[in-house]
Amino acid sequence: MDISRRMFLAGGAAATGGTLFASAILSGIDSAAAASTPPRTGADPDGYTGGYGPLRPVAAADEPGAEYFALPAGFSYVVFGKTGTPMVSDPSQRNPSSHDGMAAFHGPGPTIRLTRNQEDRNAPGEGTVGGPSATRYDPLAGGGVTVLDYDPRTRRVVRDFIGVNGTHVNCAGGIAWRHAGWLTCEETVAGPADGYGRKHGYVFLVPIGARATARAEPLTAMGRFSHEAVATDRRTGVVYLTEDAGSGRGSGFYRFLPRDPARLSRGGRLQILSLKGRPRTDLRERQKPGRWLPVVWRDIDDPDPDPVIEAELPGATSVFAQGWAAGGAKFNRLEGVWAAERSFFIASTSGGDAKNGDVNADGYAEGYGQIWEYAPGEHDGDGGQLRLAFESPGGSVLDSPDNLTVSPQGNLLICEDDAGSVDGDTHPLAPGLVDVNRLIGLTRSGRTFEFLVNRFSTSELAGACFSPDGQTLFVNVYGTADAGSGFTAAITGPWRRGVL
Template identity: 30%
Template sequence: MDRRQVLRAGVVGVGAVAFSGALWQEAFAAVAQPGPSPYGGLSATDANGLALPAGFTSRVIARSGQDVPGTGYGWHWAPDGGACFADGAGWIYVSNSEIPVVGGASAIRFSPDGNVHSAYGILSGTSVNCAGGATPWHTWLSCEEIPLGRVMETDPWGVQPARERTRLGRFKHEAAACDPDRRVVYLTEDEGDGCFYRFVPDVWGDLNTGRLQVLCGPAGATSGPVTWQDIPDRDGFPVPTRRQVGAAMRFDGGEGCWYDRGTCYFTTKGDNRVWAYDAAGSTIALAYDDSLVDGTPPLTGVDNITGAPRSADLYVAEDGGNMEINVITAEGVVAPFLRLNGQGASEITGPAFNPAGNRLYFSSQRGATGAKSGSGGITYEVTGPFRSVSIR
């Protein structure tokens, strides 16, 4: 039996756990399966190299090494994780730079009509800033994807200086997601035997003090109850954080992380999975696994993840694969939403919706050049009739 057959027998055979998180309108009894997209099929490739559903349009917002149009600010190389923040009637899109030594992060500020107002840096002097996460108090957590990496809390408006938040652990950070209901911050780790963490601050909104915990459960489990245990030494030296608690669950290359209405979704690139942690029930399950789909998996190279403000849909970007962002609907359907053609040596990063939910931003980290330096990076905007679905 190949990996797909083994996992299908092990997970489907015992019955997958249904989700209780309110993000899904109706719980379903199996991982998401290929099906018709709520937006229909993809149209022919447009002038920017994107294949989109009917009614959607794209534009290039910025290119690495060039000034953001209408500003005098040069866009960073290797754009990675990103998020949007409300700015009055306008909004701000922040983006990390995944290059060594001089990584950091930048921001583009948009007017209410969608025109670029300004662009500027919000973080410098850090290394390999991969993903991160927005906080409810309107800051951006920028994460270093290096051994003993840090989390830096930054100001999307570029007014306040960035602050080091090492209480969130020193490890190969990837993404972060805030849970305002339980007042914790979830964290992924990009290691082949990585862990899934949460930080419990002493005071919500203040990340200076608190406890770092790791998710624990049976080895190899893909569903069922889980618990949390404190990490004895958050500095991770000489013993890495992921090796300090014997009961810690292992995840193959933690990537994106997104919390919404009781469920934290996170991805693992090594096995092309999207996990669902039910925070209220303290259980874990699979929302997607390419080994468990019927037919050809539409989503591979699983990486960054975000949610749509006006629906219960998830949007998952590919690192490789066929350079798509796939939508996973609340009804349990996975389908391509867009495809970036002619950039097979790149990866799609930083998907994020503006507050109104009618514009999606993302980057091609290496662009058409495929240069590992990220000098060919391109940041895009997609506008169109994103669906609005009532969420119970």
């Protein structure tokens, strides 16, 4: 199998001031590659390593003997912000659980400011995200965002606090226009009927200059649905949003046209992606890679439905049901989205023709994952184009893509969240673990390679992002509610030696 023929980014890339750019021209994928799945000893069956060489167990620089990851030679890392440990600035507060989406900004002085989602799913009245009661959106919800100021000189967190609290299931998010803050997203539509004090399913802004917990205010015009991630067009301020309604349910790709990109609270218009001349298209499988598809956008009449009915039935009121009725396209579990220079890359966790063995309640057999690319139109009335950029031919190549980012050299780095219950894959670098998760690189020439293997646990990897200067990669081990099960890592090394 020649994975170099399977897709991807043929244009150049550059990084300036923390903004990552990439131009993509995609070629076709060899559909015959899906016929077999090679042993999971590397992403590319030809042994391609992205220029970094083979992986081997590496101990954390601040915890000798603790070999959390396998990495290429020359790379090192530190860990911090472990679930349940005291926070630096206020030891009476504990680091919350469920580390998920994240972004890196210029921080005060020499620091890098991290905004880290806490995807706390605890029952009403419980939860692990502390902070002042006066700033909570919902006093019965225990999720939110942690802000950590990391000093790359000492490789330590020097300041941390709760950025937003009283939210629920803060999964991923994205960077607001002109890096004004972090848009954190709730992956739930829970509400008072479920025992919570207020409706959930919204996007919230964490201002990047905040020095204390911000009052959480929902951006209701951006929709009430199971949000996953967002990405902002740096030219126009248009916000693109992914939805993960769960396996066996339709999920859409949306855009928000703000009245004022600098003040999203002023409202705007929410729309769902639809294929021109092909209303209600199911894109979960049987798609031709590399072919551009013209797009039109359909308005969502009621972006804040109440009550929310998830079933795709006549008269259903959910955002996706409205969009599907209007002709929107259907994906399976859209997760990460990241802005490149003139396009956006989107992960569908379990789309694709190579099946992982799990079958959803609606009869859809899950795939190993897809990466889509959307290119906006150049003028009003031009809806842009969409194409399938990459489709995994098997779990050894890419298994369940989730969060993703564009590297300083313009290639993709993808977090795996292998939630499959059938294939039970293992990895020689993670002995004793089943359903192992990795960071997978995807190059401009279309080759995949392993950059990191999680040998600490079977937890998903999340929140991968590079520092503004491109010298540090941050990534989360999601973990559980158990102390020490989740953490953030900062990885440094000879980046220029390879393609990231």
